[in-house]
Amino acid sequence: MDSGPAELEFDAEIPFTREHPAWATLKRLFHHRLFLFGLGLFGIILLAAALAPWIAPVDPTKLAMRFKFRPPGADFAFGTDNFGRSLWSRVIWGAQLSVIIGFSVVALNAVFGTLIGALAGYFRTLDNGLMRVNDALMAFPAILLAIGITAVLGPSMLDAILALAIVYIPRTARIVRSSVIVLREMEYVQAAVAAGAGHWRILRRHILPNAMAPLIVQLSFLFAYAVLSEATLSFLGLGAVPPTPTWGNIMAEGRQYMIEAPWIITIPGIALMITVMGLNLLGDGLRDVLDPRLRIQQ
Amino acid sequence: MIPLVSAAGLTKHYAITGGAFLRRQTSALRAVDGVDLDIMPGETLGLVGESGCGKSTLGRTLIRLIEPTDGTILFDGADITALDMKAMRPKRRTMQIIFQDPYGALNPRMSVEDIIMEPLAIHGAKGDAATRALVADMLRLVGLPQRAASRFPHEFSGGQRQRVGIARALALKPRFVVCDEPVSALDVSVQAQIVNLLQDLQAELGLTYLFIAHDLSVVKHISDRVAVMYLGKIVEIADKRTIYAAPQHPYTQALIAAVPVLRPQDRGRGRRTRLAGDIPSALNPPAGCRFHTRCPHVMPICLTLEPLLRTTAAGHKVACHLTESPEETHKWKRK
C-alpha cells in the first residue's frame, strides 16, 4: 500500500498542536480587547456582589434618620438616602441581588431554552406545536409580559425571576432550534445515524456540543437584559419588596429626591450601566470569537 | 449468487408544500423515481450522473439514511425497507457510507480516536484496551500514524480527514459501503491516493462498493459495472468496458463525449456530440422520456412514452426507444 510514503510525510505537513478546539477558542477570547474590557467591567460588579458581606457590613435596611441626605463623602462613600441608609451598602447588596437574578434567569434559559429548542429543531413532528406556543409568547413585548406575570404572581424576587425566565425562554429556544436544524443535516450526524446511533446519543454527542456557540453569546446578552428588566420591574414596584434593596427600587425611591439628593438615583443607574455595558462587550467579544469560527468549520 | 443489495421500484419524492396556512402539497421533487438495481457481492458499481440526477439520494436511500417513499430494498435477501430503528440497528453494522466533504463529515469537537470508536461504542464496545487496539488497527489500515488518534479534525488536511472518514466507516467491518463522491472535494494528487486506498481496502476486506461520482474517468477506473442516472432514473447500466466503448443511450454518449481528452492534438473531435441546453429541473421533469428535451435523436414516441430499462445484451440494460427498434439504432463507436 502506498500509505507508507504518506505516513513518512506526515511530520513535515501539519504543526501538531494537540489542541481541543475549545482551548484554541479560549485563547483567542483572551486576546480580544473588547471582551477583556467587558469582562473587567462585569468583573467589578461580580466582585462587589461576592464580597458584599465584607465590604458593606452596614445593614442596608437599617434606618438612621439622623444621617439622612448626606452627599457622598468621607463618612458615606455613596452618601445616604431619605431614610439615612448607606447608599454604598444598598448599591452593593443590590448588586448581589442583580447578579443572583441574572444567573438564575440565564440558568433557567440555558436548561429550558435548550430543551425546547433542541426538541423542536430535532423532531420535526414536535416543531410546529412547540413553535406556535413559542411564537405566541414572543408576540408580547418582553417587559409587558413580565409586568403581567409579576402582577399576577405578586411582587417578590422569585416571581421576578420566574417571569423573566418565561419571557426570554422562547427567544433562547429559537436560537437553539436554528442551530439544531442546521446541525441535524451535517454529515457527521448522518454518519452517526448510519452507524445506528439513537436520537439521544446524537443530540448529546454531536448536536448540542456544536450548538453551544450561538447559545453562549445569547446567554451573555440575556444576562444584561435580565438585570435591566429586573431593575425596570422593581422600579415599578413589581420586583423584590422594599426594604430589600435593588437598583430598581433604589432608583424609584430616589426619583422624588432628584433635586435635593441626585446621588440616590444616579449611582445605582451608573452601576446598572456598568453592568449592562460590561455584559454587552463580553457578549460582543464572544460572538466575534465563536461565531465566525463556527461558520468556517461548517 | 444472490445480489448483496437489491432495490426494486425504489422511489424518493420530496413533497413541496405551498400555501400560507394549510401547507398543502403542491408538487413533488422526484429525486429518485422507480429505480431497480442489483449490486453483487464483491463488486464495485459505479453510479454517474450530473446535478439533480439523484445519485446521492439513491445511495443514501439504499442504506436507509433517507427513508424511501416507495419500493423495496433487500440486503442479502432480507427486506430492510420498513424495519424500525431497533431492528435496523444490527443491520447497520453491515452497511456504511463515506461522504464527499471531508470538512463536514467529522465532528470538530471529537478526537480522531473518538470518531473512529463511536460506531463501535454504539454497538456495545467499551472504551477499553481491546477497543483502542481496534482503533489503532483502523488507523494503520488507512495509512494514518498512531499519533493521529489524539488529534482533532482541524489539524488535518482534506485527504487525511477523508482517511479518518474511511476508518470510521470500516470500523464495524461492513460488507457494503456507499462511497458518495469520496474524492470530488480533494486535490487531484490526493484523489489518486484515496482511490488507491479504497481499492486496496476492497481487496483486503472483501468489500462491495457503490461508487457515486460525477467524474467518469475515476468511475471507470475503480468500477466493475457502471450505471448512468438522469433525473431520478437509471438510463443505462453495463460493465465498464462496454459502457465506455459502446454506450447505447444518447445521454451516456454525450456524457462521454463531453469528458476532456488529455491529448490536445485530438482536440475538437468531441464537438459534434455536444449536448445543447440545460438540465431540466427535477421538480418538473419532461414528459415521456426525461431526456427528450436534449436528445439529438429524439423521435415522436419519446415525448409521450417513457422507455423502460430493457436488456439489450448480456449484462447491458438501456432505457431508450432507439434501442427498441433495430433499424433506427444509432451506431456509435469510440475511435
Add this chain to the structure above:
Amino acid sequence: MSLLELRGLTTAFQTARGEISAIEDISFELNAGEILGIVGESGSGKSVTALTIMGLLPQPPARIAAGSVRFAGEELTTASPNRMEKIRGAGISMVFQEPMTSLNPVFTIGEQIMETVRAHERMSTSGQRERAIEMLDRVGIPSATKRLNDYPHQLSGGQRQRVMIAMSLACRPKLLIADEPTTALDVTIQAQVLDLLMDLRDELGMAIMIITHNMGVIAEVADRVLVMYAGRIVEQSPAADLFDAPQHPYTKGLLACVPTLQQDRHRLIAIPGSLPEPARRPPGCRFASRCTYRIEACGTAIPPLVMQREDRAVACIRADELVAS
C-alpha cells in the same frame, strides 16, 4: 510586444506568523489571441496571481513585494486605484468560479451587464440595452431580449456562467481571466462553456488566461500551459508538448495520477504526501518532499526556471538527465 508581461512578480501576505509569500518570482508573457492555461492544486498561488494582476488584493494584508505586471505596455503594480478601475472591465476582465455569488441576486442580469457598459463607455440607455442583448446572444443565451429581465436565481448554473462571461466581454476587453470557470459545472455544461470560450477567442481575437486544477480543461483549450506549485512556476510549455512529454516531476506526477477514459490503469500512481504549509516551507525545492527523483542537492536551493527550448522551461535541477533517461 506582448499583451501581458509579468516579471518576477512576488506577492506576500501579512499573517499571524509573519509575512508569507503566496507567489514568488512569477514571470511569463501572454499575446493577443492566445489561451494560456495556469494549472495547479490548492495552495499553488494561481488565483493569487490573477488577483494581483487585476489589483483586487487588498493592500494590506497583501503586498506586492517584487516584480512587475505590464499590460499593453503599462505598469499595473504602481497604477492608481482610479486607473485600475478603468482597466478592469475594459482592458482586462475576470470571470470567477461561483456564478451564483458573483452575480448580484437583487438586480436583473440585463441591469448588471448594462452597469458594466456604463462604467466604461459613454452610451445612452438604449445603446446599453442593445449591447447587453448583443452579448447575451453572443454567449448563446436564447431569447436574449426576454432574458434581460430575468434575475440570477431564475437561470441555471451554466446560464449564469454564460451571463458572467457576457458581462466580462461587454466592453470588449483585450484579456479575459477565467478563474476556475467550469469547476462548479456539470461536465456536459462544462463542455459547452469551454467551446464558447474558444469561439469567442476566435471571433474577437481576445487573449484568455484560464486558471484551473483540471488537466482535462487545459488539454481542451490551452495553447500554452504554466504549471504552478506552492507559489512558484515549475514548468512552462506548449500544451501538446506538456501532455506528450512532461518534464517536471510534479507535472509527470499529475498526469500519472489522473485516470483517463482512454487508458486502463491497474493502479493510479499517486503523488505521496501533501503540500507543505506556507509558513513551514522547506529550503530548496518545494516539491522535494514528494518527489521520487529527489537528490541531496534538491534541498539546498530553489531551482530556477530554466529554458530548455525557446518555448519550454522547467524548474528542476535534474530536468536534463530525466529527459534523457
